[in-house]
Amino acid sequence: GESVGLHLPTLSVQEGDNSIINCAYSNSASDYFIWYKQESGKGPQFIIDIRSNMDKRQGQRVTVLLNKTVKHLSLQIAATQPGDSAVYFCAENPPGGYNKLIFGAGTRLAVHP
């Protein structure tokens, strides 16, 4: 099952390099943000999250940076591996309850050996 389109921005990197994927979110009052990874034919898989009272959070090989001034999120992947190849979506939780997620458009990450 295809879950990605023909016109997604694509980031191509060499295996072992660091990757940076960017996302602009829409609501300045959103208080929670998540990065998801989506492989072909699969559902979004949680990678890392961050609250609006933080500007950086680190996980295993991944770091999320939040710049509320310009409503920008980035996902940094260290030592990118072929298994990291996927589409990456940022999602925001707008105010008014802990319910729906608003997804960004997605970026395709292609890792070359």
Add this chain to the structure above:
Amino acid sequence: EPEVTQTPSHQVTQMGQEVILRCVPISNHLYFYWYRQILGQKVEFLVSFYNNEISEKSEIFDDQFSVERPDGSNFTLKIRSTKLEDSAMYFCASRRGRLAITDTQYFGPGTRLTVL
């Protein structure tokens, strides 16, 4: 590790027919969601469900859509009279429902709906 499951993986139907998409959320989760993703587009929120009622729905979720939790494990999305534009991947998600704001939604693998 517990995961959200969905059936069927692929559903083909004729325009005007009713379809029911099924989901089994993670067992101790309390909040349930449906999202859809039209080919080439981003994931879109449809509806959220808590305590046996809809807590929020989007403009997409019109009278042709309904959700139900018929028992303690299943969560279904029904489309009464499918249209061509309903063709999409439909994802179910669930979250624990703790008080902490960072309560992640976990997604199922999706059902591909094709309306002919």
